[in-house]
Amino acid sequence: MRAPVPASNGHVSFWWDQLGGGAITRSHLDGSRSTDVCIVGGGYTGLWTAYYLKQIQPSLSVTVVEREFIGYGASGRNGGWLTAALPGSRSVLARSGGEAGVLALEQELRDQVDEVTAVCAREGIDADIVKGGELSVATSRPQLARLRSHFEPPAQELSAAQVASRIAVDGALGGSLTPHCARIQPAKLVVGLARVVEAAGVQLLEGTPATSLEPGSVGTPFGTISAGTVLRGTEGFTAALPGQRRTWLPMNSSMIATDPLPQSFWDAVGWSGYEVLGDEANAYIYAQRTADDRIAIGGRGVPYRYGSRTDVDGQTPQRTVDELYGALVRLFPAAEGIGIAHAWSGVLGVPRDWSATLSFDPVSRLGFAGGYVGHGVTSSSLAGRTLAELALGVSTRRTSLPWVNRPVRKWEPEPLRWLGVHGMYAAYRFADRRESATGRASKVAAVADTISRRP
Structure with a gap:
């Protein structure tokens, strides 16, 4: 389906455009200096780590360095799902902490959803938060079989009629x-967090790329920051750091936001509970109803750029816009003809075993967190909280969770990882087309999962 040309394409994201556009507004490092803790990366992971460091030890001096501006990466471009979904493979994480450890991690993630909401209420952060739940729909027999195969409490299975009573998704079974x-x-969450940590005394430096991370120091073009503790939260941009090219693959994800939809549309579709919406396709989509009555919907688009390159400002090819618009109209035929206000893209960090990790070495006092495989809004908050506890030597139930101090396996060198990722998503799209045409599950996606070792 040929989509309307977006009114705006790139420029980081629609979310930033709503706030007047994202730009560097803070100073860069101006000469060498010292700090107790230096955090590299000014997204959710870095900001939450800084927040909890100051909560635990208010007298600590904390500096955050960001290559662009605070919230430039996935933190300012994501789908807006504050979800308790496990950031990785259950079986992989179980190898580190057993089934009991995975259950404990899932409970902590559920608790952290409420913690983020509570922090926002307490600190006066208006991030348009509505806890309506996560609705996953199946629009074909194979999708319904997949949904039922991994269904488990606390999720509630819904009939077609029950789905329609919440959101009238066309063809939902x-x-x-x-x-x-x-x-x-x-x-809005990024801006609010930044305001809160700055008020607590955290220094945020923008336009300050880290050129080296060593025990006790972070190098930049403007000087060296000496720090007793150095923590990294660079997620999809990690590959740009020295020695980290194959650590986490920067997987591309793209989104469009529609023009505001009329009340007649919402009268027919419902969506009054503001649930976030996904499907059970192999190349899945994710969507939300925004506070100003748009639909923001996303998917993979061009999944990966050769050599772990990342985009400049989120510019998105028209063919990807066409795919996302087509998915929107398949779910909601009444949306056909609505304009597209904005299209954008960004990268998320994907580990080779498709599971997140946070780590801290008390000897070198180096630490990091990330690789959230697309579930980073809640995971980054829990990871930042845990990383702060590890750095300050505070033992809690979080510091022994199975994603703590796991080994990180590197990705294959090029061209193998480019061929692998593009082949995997080509297989998923082929499988979805076959399932739509035949009504039967495709074995192609299962083969792609096996070869890529994706859960």
Whole structure:
């Protein structure tokens, strides 16, 4: 389906555009200096780590360095799902902490959804939060079979009629509703967190790329920051750091936001609970109803750029816009003809075993967190909280969770990882087309999962 040309394309994201556009507004480092803790990366992971460091030890001096501006990366571009979804493979994480450890991590993620909401209420952060749950729909028999195969409490299985009573998704055969999820406006959360940590005394430096990370120091073009503790939260941009090219693959994800939809549309579709919405396709989509009555919908688009390159400002090819618009109209035929206000893209960090990790070495006092495989809004908050506890030597139930201090396996060198990722998503799209045409599950996606070792 040929989509309307977006009124705006790139420029980081629609979320930032709502706030007047993202730009460097803070100073860069101006000469060498010292700090107790230096955090590299000014997204959710870095900001939450700084927040909890100051909560635990208010007298600590904390500096955050960001290559662009605070919230430039996935933190200001994501789908706005504050979800308790596990950031990785259950079986992989179980190898580190057993089934009991995975269950504990899932509970902490559910608790952290409420913690983020509570922090926003306490600190006066208006991030358009509505805890309406996560609704996953199946629009074909194979999708329904997949939904039922991994369905487990606390999710509630829904009939087609029950799905329609919440959101009238065209052709929905059933679904599941997970209560532990809220819709947010991502950039508003970044802006609010930045304000709060600055008020607590954290120094945020923008336009300051890290050129080296060593025990006790972070190098930049403007001087060296000496720090007793150095923590990294660079997620999809990690590959640009020295020695980290194959650590986490920067997977591309793209989104469009429609013009505001008329009340007649919402009268027909419902969506009054503001659930976030996904499907059970192999190349899945994710969507939300925004606070100003648009639909923001996303998917993979061009999944990966050769050599782990990342985009400049989120510019998105028209063919990707066409795919996302087509998905929107398949779910909601009444949306056909609505204009597209904005299209954008960004990268998320994907580990080779498709599972997130946070780590801290008390000897070198180096630490990092990330690789959230697309579930980073809640995971980054829990990871930042845990990383702060590890750095300050505070033992809690979080510091022994199975994603803590796991080994990180590197990705294959090029051209193998480019061929692998593009081949995997080509297989998923082929499988979805076959399933739509035949009504039967495609074995192609299962083969792609096996070869890529994707859960």
